[in-house]
Amino acid sequence: MYGSTNLSEEDAKRMNTTVEDSDKLEAFESRIARGEKIEPSDWMPVEYRKQLIRMIEQHAHSEIVGALPEGTWITRAPNFRRKLALIAKVQDEIGHGQLLYSAAETLGKTREEMMNDLLSGKSKYSNVFNYPANTWADIAVIGFLVDGAAIVNQTINSKGSYGPYCRALERICYEESFHLKQGHDNVVYLATGTKHQRAILQDAINRWYRPLLHFFGPPDKMSAHSEKLMKWKVKLASNDDMRNQFLDMYVPKIWELDIAFPDPNLKKNSDGIWEFSDPDWDEFKRVINGGGPCNAERIAVRKFAEEAGRWVRQALMNPSEKYQIPLA
Amino acid sequence: MSSLDPRVNRLDFKKLADGNTHTNSHLITWEVFHQEKRGKQVVHVGIVHASTPEMALILAKEQYARRGKTTNLWVAKTSDVYTFNTEDEDIFETTPEKTFRDPAFYKVRDRIEKFQNKNKVAL
Secondary structure: OOOOOOEOHHHHHHHOOOOOOHHHHHHHHHHHHOOOOEOOOOOOOHHHHHHHHHHHHHHHHHHHHHHHHHHOOHHHOOOHHHHHHHHHHHHHHHHHHHHHHHHHHOOOOOHHHHHHHHHHOOOOOOHHHHOOOOOHHHHHHHHHHHHHHHHHHHHHHOOOOEHHHHHHHHHHHHHHHHHHHHHHHHHHHHHOOOHHHHHHHHHHHHHHHHHHHHOOOOOOOOOEOOHHHHHOOOOOOOHHHHHHHHHHHHHHHHHOOOOOOOOOOOEEOOOOOEEOOOOOHHHHHHHHHHHOOOHHHHHHHHHHHHHHOHHHHHHHOOOOOOOOOOOO | OOOOOHHHHOOOHHHOOOOOOOOOOOOOEEEEEEEOOOOOOEEEEEEEEOOOHHHHHHHHHHHHOOOOOOOEEEEEEHHHOOOOOHHHHHHHOOHHHOHHHOHHHOOOHHHHHHHHHHHOOOO
16 A cells, blocks of 8 residues: 655765675666666666565555555445445455565565564564555545555556556556545535434544554655655655545545535645645654554554464474565 | 543553564575566566465455556565676666667668669559
8 A cells, every 4th residue: 555765864875875886887777867677687786675675565564554444344344345346445455465476575575574574573564554444434535545646656657667566556556546535425424414424434544644644755855865765766756746646536526525624724735735834743653653543453453364364374484495586 | 541542541651571573693695576467577676585485365355465467476485586697787788789689670661662773663
């Protein structure tokens, strides 16, 4: 559902100091400049590999963990059709996680290493999934707006330079367009329904507004930049640009239902740039570092799955088979 | 743990030891090929992790045949697939230059017309 391209300051510093073989680097960079894709067996700079692994892995974790808040409501979906759609969506998200883990594996990090890093907290997932889905309206808002935000991000990233990641994202975007449509359908049904349905929808929008603004990461003026990541087409748009694109596409679709966002300053300026109140970036940092309402539960559930399923994986292991990095 | 998710509330967290996965205990990968319709090419679509070909096929069905049309899926162990090194890509470089292999290379109309004009061939 989400891939973050924000660099830590330490990484940004190192990226500008690592020395690479200049001939190979030049060939690599001109290949990217020509719009060609990089494939797993190609030469690539150490930092390119490292940043891609970090980003794709984080994206994969987000898909897997992202299925948890939505899964909350499978047992209590309001009717059979909604239940089928929600189960399908959750299965898709897990499938997306698998596709992304595969793409990251081609860069040389094994799936188990990634899983370990998720459980130990070393590697992150999207902040937005550390919030609870309190009512059925949360499922509608997640399906429409969180997936809408993810599509903005993923469509942009699918134009990147690493072949396996782009291919995974194309497949993912295609499936997410169903998530978005069923989410919109769900939102519209609630918005055009009873007073109570409108009230729970408004309540969900009120709670998701800030996490949605946080979704694209800190404002450009606050985040570490790397010209190199842009040049290498690992990062393709700035956080603020993506956030603006999201607001432009989705705010009107909520307003037309006579549902409000909890921000009197939310408006589009004449230059096409959306204005909004400060969404509390300290909260964003607090939640990323484990202080959100659901961080502990999300990791505990993943740990449970990992440990309770271990004996099955071990029983299936064939020790004479040697793992090899997948091809594409 | 008290969760909004009734399924999470049913999990017995106490039974678990605290620990991570064991590294290098993961299953091998299989390259997956998908045929959309009878008569179409079988196309590579991705990988799955599995211990046997049967399990690989089941997982491939879940992963690559969830929607749309499918006639068949193939799986092959990653380690059984041989490829060229991408650094040797240049061995294919001159192929597009071999225009004598293209139908468009063979143009005879001009020659026919010239022949007809010269010999006053009536149509």
